[in-house]
Amino acid sequence: MNALVYPQYWRQKLSHKFVWLEPEHFEEAKKISNCNLDEAREWKVYLNALALLGFEQWLRETTPDIKIHRVSCSISQRISTNALIDVPILILEDFNVYLITVDNLDNDFLTIPEEVINSPNLAAHFYVLLQVSEEEEKLTIYGFLRHDQIVEHCYTNNLEIQEDGSCILMLKWFDQEINNLLLSARFLEVKAIPLPSQFKANQAQKNTSNILVSLSDWLSGIFTEGWQSTEIIWKTLPINLDVGFARSVNKSNSYEISGTKLFDFGILLNGESFALVVNQKSAVNNDKDILVQILPSNKQYLPLGLQLKVTLNYNTSESESQEVTARTSDNAIQLEFNESPGQQFKVEVSFNGAVVTEEFLL
Template sequence: MINNHDNTHKMRLLLPESIWLEPEHFDSAKNASEQVIGELKQWKTYLNALASLGFTKWLKEHLPEQIIKQNNQIIDNFTHIQLGEFKFCLIVTEHLLDELVNIPEDNIIKPEATAHLYVVVEVLEEQAELVLRGILRYDQLVSYRDRMNLQPTTGGYQLPLGEFDPEPNHILFYCRFLDANAIPLPVLTTVNNEDNLIQFLPKTKTKLSQWLRGIFLDEWQSIAALINPDINLALNIRNNADSIKRGKIINLEMQLGNYPVVMLVNIKEEAEEKLRVLIQLHPSGETKFLQPNLKLTLLSKAGKSLCEVISRSQDSYIQLNPFHGEVGKQFTIEVSLDNISIKENFEL
C-alpha cells in the first residue's frame, strides 16, 4: 500500500513531472475556448483544454495499451478523463498560492462528478509546459476532509498540497495493478419514488478476514485517529485484547449539511473459522452525542433487515447485537437519517 504522507517534505524535493505542449494543443484549446461566452470562462476553458490535451498525451505515452475516454459534459469542460476503469479529475491551476489546492465541492459530493484519482496540473502557458504537482485518491480525499472537518468555501474545499502524492508514476501503478473498485465512489440512485430515498452505495466489499492478516484499506483507521479519547465511549469491546477494532468516517451529506459519524467494527476470530462481529456508531470529533433518529441496520446479502437500532436523545453511541458468521459470508450495514442512506458492504 502506498503511503502518501510519509516524508512529504523530502519528497517535494523531487523534480516534478513535466509535459511539453505541442502547437496543435494550443490551436485546439483556442478553438474550444471560442465556443463559450465570457472572457473569464474562455480563459478557464482554454487552460482546462491545455491540461486535458497534455495529460491525455502523457497517459497515451505511458499506458498505450489502455483506452482513454473523455466526458466534456461533466461539471467543468475537459477536466474529466477516463482511462480503462479509472476516472481522473484534473485540478487545473496557473499557480498554487500558499501550496493550497482548491477542489470544487461538486467534484467531491456529486456522484457523476467524482473520480478515483484527482490530479493537480499546473499550466505554464508561456513555457508551453504542464507540471503534474500531485495526485490524491478519492477515499483519501474524503477521509482527510472528514478528519479535519473541512468546510467548503465559495470555491470549494482547500487542501494543502502536502496531502497529495507527488510521484506521478503512482498513477501508472494504480492503473496497471489496482482494481478501480478498490477506490469506492458514491453512486446516486433513487430507490423509492415516493420517499425519494437517496443512497450512496460503495462498489466494493470490505473483507474483514483480511484484517486478521493486518490488511486494511486506507479508510479504515485506528479508533484513536477518529474519536476524541477524552469522551467516555463506554465501549464494551475495550477489554477484549484478542479483537481487532477499526473505524471509518461515514458522512451523511446533502440536506444534513456535512454530518460525519464514525462506524466502529470489532471482529474476533473464533473456532471453526468463524468471526464474531460487533458494529457501533459514534459521533465524530468533539461531538458528545449522536443526532436523534439515526438508524443503524444490519441487512442480509439479499437486502433483508436482520437487526436495527435507532438513536435517541443524548445517545453517546448505538450498536447492533453482536453476530457470528463463517468466512465468506456477506452482509451490509446501513446508516440512515431522514431521507439519506449510506450502505457499507462487508464480507467475513
C-alpha cells in the same frame, strides 16, 4: 494505496513529470474555448483543454498500451451555488480521473468545488493536479490524490466546506510520484476506491427502513430492531447528552419516552456516527408532542450541511414538511411538532445525496 507488488520494469519505465505543449495543443484548445463564454470562463476552459490535451499526450507517450477515454474537455455542470463549473474528466483504464488545472501555485493549498468530491455524478477515483505554463509552453504534472485519501485528509484535519461551496486541498497531500497513478490504474481494482455513487446505492438499501416504528410500543418498553431507550444507549457512548439544548429535553425527563437509533454515512464522513433521537409526551386533547433530534455520537459537532427533515402525513395528499440544516459548530439540530394518535410521520436525515429514512406511527 493498497500494498501491491508491481513489475520491476514499471518502476524503471515511468519517470516523466512534465510535457511540452505543441502548437496543435494551443490550436485545439482555442477551438474548444471559443464558445461565446465570458472572459473568465473562456480562460478556464482554455486552460482545462490545454491540460487535458497535454496530459493525454504524456500518458500515451509514457504508457502506449494504457487505455484512455476522454469524457470531455469541458462539461458544464450546475452546482448547488447555482453556478456553472467546467469539469475536465478522462477515464484511465476503468478509473475516472478529474483534472485540477491551475496556471500558478502560489499558495500551499488550492480549492475545488465540493460537488466534484461528493456528487455521485462528478466524483472521480483520482484527482490530478496540473499546472499550465502558457508562456513556457509547458504542462507540469504536480501530483495526484485518491478520492478516499481526500475524504480521510478532510476528516482528519477537520476541514469544512467553505461558504462558497468549495473544498480545501493542501498541496502536501498530493503524491508527487505520478508513476504511482499509472501503477494504480493498471494494477488496482476499481472497487478499492469507492465513490459516492456506489456508496449512495448501498447506503440507501442499508439505511432506508421498511418497518413502521410504533411509538406507543416504546411506552411498554418494546423497541423496534435498531432502536433503544435513549437513557440506556447514551450510557454506552463516548459523548453524553449534556450538550446544547438537548440538555433540557433529556435530563429533565419532561418527555415520557425517548428512543435513539445510531447511523452513519460511511465513507462520506469517514464512518462518523450520529444519533437520531425521537422524544414523545402527551399534550392537550390527547395529542402527542414530538421532538426529533440529530446529535453526534462520537464527535462534538455535526458536519456542516447535515439536514433533518420531518414530513407529516407523508402517505396522504395533505402531507407537509419542515426541515433544518446544521450550521458551523452546531452540536445538535431538532424539529418539534404536535400530532394526533394514529397518524404517521417520516424522518429523513441527509448529507450530500445520501439519505437515512425512518417512518413512525403515533
